[in-house]
Amino acid sequence: MRAVVLAAHGGLEVLVVREVPAPTPAPDEVRVAVQTTAVNRADVLQRMGLYPDPFPGPHEIPGLEYAGVVESVGARVAGRRPGDEVMGIVSGGGYAEFVCVHERQTVRVPRGVALGDAGALPEVFVTAWDALVVQGGLASGCSALVHAGGSGVGTAAIQLCRAVGARVIVTCSAPKRAACLALGAHAAVDHRTEDFVEVVRRETDGAGVDVVLDVVGGDYAARNVACLAPRGTIVQVGVMGGGDAAVPLGLLMRARGRLVGTVLRPRPLEEKIAISRRFEAEVVPLFESGALAPVIDRRYRLEEMADAHRRMEANENVGKIVIDVR
Numbered sequence: 001m002r003a004v005v006l007a008a009h010g011g012l013e014v015l016v017v018r019e020v021p022a023p024t025p026a027p028d029e030v031r032v033a034v035q036t037t038a039v040n041r042a043d044v045l046q047r048m049g050l051y052p053d054p055f056p057g058p059h060e061i062p063g064l065e066y067a068g069v070v071e072s073v074g075a076r077v078a079g080r081r082p083g084d085e086v087m088g089i090v091s092g093g094g095y096a097e098f099v100c101v102h103e104r105q106t107v108r109v110p111r112g113v114a115l116g117d118a119g120a121l122p123e124v125f126v127t128a129w130d131a132l133v134v135q136g137g138l139a140s141g142c143s144a145l146v147h148a149g150g151s152g153v154g155t156a157a158i159q160l161c162r163a164v165g166a167r168v169i170v171t172c173s174a175p176k177r178a179a180c181l182a183l184g185a186h187a188a189v190d191h192r193t194e195d196f197v198e199v200v201r202r203e204t205d206g207a208g209v210d211v212v213l214d215v216v217g218g219d220y221a222a223r224n225v226a227c228l229a230p231r232g233t234i235v236q237v238g239v240m241g242g243g244d245a246a247v248p249l250g251l252l253m254r255a256r257g258r259l260v261g262t263v264l265r266p267r268p269l270e271e272k273i274a275i276s277r278r279f280e281a282e283v284v285p286l287f288e289s290g291a292l293a294p295v296i297d298r299r300y301r302l303e304e305m306a307d308a309h310r311r312m313e314a315n316e317n318v319g320k321i322v323i324d325v326r
Contacts, residue, residue: 002325003096004305006060009049012306020059023093023100027076030103032086034068036119037094039308039321040152041215041238042265046092047309053092054266063094064265066101067109067118068325077103085109087118088276089126091265095305097325104273107280110287113294120294120320121287124152127264128160128213129283130275131235135260136211140165143209145200145227147216149185150176150318153237155295157213158183160283163291166210169203171196179318183295200227208232208255221245225252225259233258295319 001022008014025031043062045051053060067087070080080086086106093099109118132138138161146157149170161168162184169187170180177188187203189196200209208229214220218241224234225248232255252259264272286292297317300308301324308321 001097002302003059003061003093004063004302006047006062009047012047012309014047015305015309017303017305018059020061020096022098023057025072025074025077025100027074028102028104029074029100030070030077030080030086030106031072031098031100032066032068032106033071034066034094034097034099034119034325035115036067036117037063037323037325038065038119038123038152039305039312039323040064040123041240041312043095044309044312055091057093061093061096063090063092063096065089065119065122066094066099067115067121068099069115070106071098073103079103080106085115085118087122089122089264089272095302095323095325102269102273105269105276107276108284110284112290113287116324117294117296117322120152120296120322123264124156124320125160125283125292126275126279127237128153128157129279130264131213131237131262132157132160132211133164134275134278135262136213136233136235138164138166138211142211143167143204143207143229144169144211144213145196145209145224146170146185146213147191147220148172148240149180149188151215152295152317152320153213153215154180155183155319156292158185159292159295163286167203169196169200169209173315176318197223197226204229211235213237215239216241217245218242219245221247225255225257228252228255228257231256233260236261237263296322298322299324
């Protein structure tokens with residue numbers, strides 16, 4: 001099969017398309033012929049040697065998500081069969097023509113979503129939904145602050161807030177404000193020229209937000225605490241701005257707030273199966289009703305992976321950078 005393999009760690013030149021052996025499904029796994037995958041910030045970090053695959057294989061193939069068609073099944077598989085259209089998250093290997101996944105970790109592609117677009121869904125919508133709703137407790141009538149609103153996770157989070165009936169304030173760069181507002185953000189803060197703490201206080205009449213979804217970290221940490229409503233939750237899903245931060249614990253205590261750190265990639269199989277099954281039951285129907293939709297910035301072929309990574313590094317994308325594998 002063709003796959004993008006890391007020849008080393010470093011710049012764009014280490015992304016190499018090679019022929020490698022296709023994986024063989026274990027008894028509980030299905031082999032998926034991948035139609036599309038997508039580029040995530042973690043892939044860029046892995047390429048640079050800063051975020052290794054916790055479950056490495058014989059070749060270092062990045063890629064945290066896929067959408068495709070079940071091509072073959074293991075001996076004990078009962079819930080999937082060849083021809084099923086599925087999508088999902090993986091710890092690595094998505095930049096390839098085939099992936100093997102436990103059958104219960106696969107998620108059916110929503111009716112009405114083209115298979116070619118479904119590769120833009122799993123990583124960002126699972127991340128945003130798990131952070132906001134499962135861990136943050138966001139519900140109708142609540143409010144949220146989402147950083148990097150124009151990113152893949154950000155555009156997913158805006159739609160999820162709208163779908164559950166919550167107000168959402170986002171931070172973003174000025175060129176992405178219109179897109180965030182069009183998706184349903186109630187306010188979009190230019191992170192270069194505006195203070196998001198002041199905007200949150202103004203937009204919530206001083207009450208603060210119930211959930212903060214942060215991919216930045218660094219000096220955002222203290223300001224996130226200042227934005228919290230009583231008993232609010234900060235969910236940290238990334239540290240693009242730095243992993244070391246000063247947190248005003250006294251203020252966090254007075255707010256009776258929570259700071260939750262979370263990642264998807266290194267979770268054990270049982271947890272990934274559980275979140276996949278719940279995502280299929282609770283979130284896939286929202287795509288089928290039209291409440292949610294993939295936001296695709298640009299598409300590239302597998303051979304154009306370096307260009308896709310270059311766009312991600314430039315922070316120019318609004319939504320997902322999709323890779324058409326087939």
